[in-house]
Amino acid sequence: MANRFVLNETSYHGAGAIKEIAPEAKKRHFKKAFICSGPTVAKHGLLQKILDVLATIDMPYETFTDIKPNPTIENVQAAVEAYKKSGADFIIAIGGGSPMDTAKAVGIIINNPEFADVRSLEGVAPTQNKSVPIFAVPTTAGTASEVTINYVITDAEKDRKMVCVDTNDIPVVAFVDPDMMSTMPKGLTAATGMDALTHAIEGYITAGAWELSDMFHLKAIEIISRSLRGAVDNTPEGREGMALGQYVAGMGFSNVGLGLVHSMAHPLGALYDTPHGVANAILLPTVMEWNADATGEKYRDIAKAMGVEGTEKMSQEEYRKAAVDAVKKLSADVNIPADLKDIVKEEDIPFLAQSAYDDACRPGNPKEPTIEDIKKLYKSLI
Numbered sequence: 001m002a003n004r005f006v007l008n009e010t011s012y013h014g015a016g017a018i019k020e021i022a023p024e025a026k027k028r029h030f031k032k033a034f035i036c037s038g039p040t041v042a043k044h045g046l047l048q049k050i051l052d053v054l055a056t057i058d059m060p061y062e063t064f065t066d067i068k069p070n071p072t073i074e075n076v077q078a079a080v081e082a083y084k085k086s087g088a089d090f091i092i093a094i095g096g097g098s099p100m101d102t103a104k105a106v107g108i109i110i111n112n113p114e115f116a117d118v119r120s121l122e123g124v125a126p127t128q129n130k131s132v133p134i135f136a137v138p139t140t141a142g143t144a145s146e147v148t149i150n151y152v153i154t155d156a157e158k159d160r161k162m163v164c165v166d167t168n169d170i171p172v173v174a175f176v177d178p179d180m181m182s183t184m185p186k187g188l189t190a191a192t193g194m195d196a197l198t199h200a201i202e203g204y205i206t207a208g209a210w211e212l213s214d215m216f217h218l219k220a221i222e223i224i225s226r227s228l229r230g231a232v233d234n235t236p237e238g239r240e241g242m243a244l245g246q247y248v249a250g251m252g253f254s255n256v257g258l259g260l261v262h263s264m265a266h267p268l269g270a271l272y273d274t275p276h277g278v279a280n281a282i283l284l285p286t287v288m289e290w291n292a293d294a295t296g297e298k299y300r301d302i303a304k305a306m307g308v309e310g311t312e313k314m315s316q317e318e319y320r321k322a323a324v325d326a327v328k329k330l331s332a333d334v335n336i337p338a339d340l341k342d343i344v345k346e347e348d349i350p351f352l353a354q355s356a357y358d359d360a361c362r363p364g365n366p367k368e369p370t371i372e373d374i375k376k377l378y379k380s381l382i
Contacts, residue, residue, distance in 0.1 A: 107131030142192025144250020191277030
């Protein structure tokens with residue numbers, strides 16, 4: 001079987017990368033931008049930075065900012081109608097995963113109207129046409145939505161998140177500018193950073209992993225592990241490292257999938273509105289421990305990439321523990337909670353476990369869980 005790898009057509013990295021929006025839009029002969037962003041993007045002046053760039057080429061635009069942190073079907077439907085009325089011919093998504101995911105759903109539905117029912121996009125939707133062209137400008141360092149073929153929409157009616165996978169949704173250009181991430185508060189920086197680390201670790205041990213994806217994931221683990229603490233303290237080096245590390249992780253996991261951490265995190269976001277990165281960070285060490293006996297020597301590589309010394313001389317038990325401990329230490333250093341006691345209600349565990357088992361990320365896990373296994377994992381953290 002051939003291994004497929006899909007990446008952005010173009011990406012720009014480093015301080016000032018957003019300035020490249022103007023020449024990219026001009027050479028593609030775009031006429032009007034539809035800007036998807038959340039309310040905090042405007043609050044922190046980030047939207048204005050993009051508008052200033054568009055002004056240099058007299059590019060007209062319309063904005064859509066009514067997007068929840070976990071975007072819903074209704075958010076997407078409203079954005080689709082707004083795009084239709086706007087007369088735009090491309091989308092600029094500015095923000096974290098929520099505006100990016102909304103933009104992807106909108107772009108797909110506009111060019112594939114037979115999928116106007118947002119629920120029809122769940123899983124691997126057989127769309128025929130590429131999305132409306134999307135320029136992606138991340139303002140958080142975590143989801144890597146700007147380089148992935150995935151997006152997640154919440155079905156509020158059913159208290160569940162729909163994972164959508166579509167090679168037609170990938171943004172045509174990503175502008176990964178650490179200056180656009182400098183206004184992130186410490187808590188959000190920590191949560192999104194741990195989300196990126198989860199992407200890298202799960203992508204490295206997932207059932208679909210292979211040499212090309214391994215290259216990206218190990219480098220991402222290394223960059224994120226040395227950069228996240230600095231990013232939380234808002235150092236330029238930390239911000240730049242996380243901007244790159246999360247993107248590199250996205251290059252990998254987008255192509256090989258994730259695993260049980262994400263499938264257990266998604267129901268927490270849908271039911272309790274738990275920030276995705278926080279849910280992942282809390283779950284990651286526990287699920288790593290459970291997965292350990294199905295990962296060969298990969299935890300040795302993870303521990304080494306996270307800066308643990310002497311891994312070559314460690315026994316299998318020692319390096320597996322070292323990898324998990326390194327994750328716990330990083331999570332604690334950036335003040336992520338250690339358990340789900342303040343989040344999960346025990347009576348909800350059967351629903352959470354079933355939702356996690358049904359989640360699109362679960363089949364990628366290196367070890368096949370039962371619903372009972374998942375219940376036990378949730379219970380161990382409350």
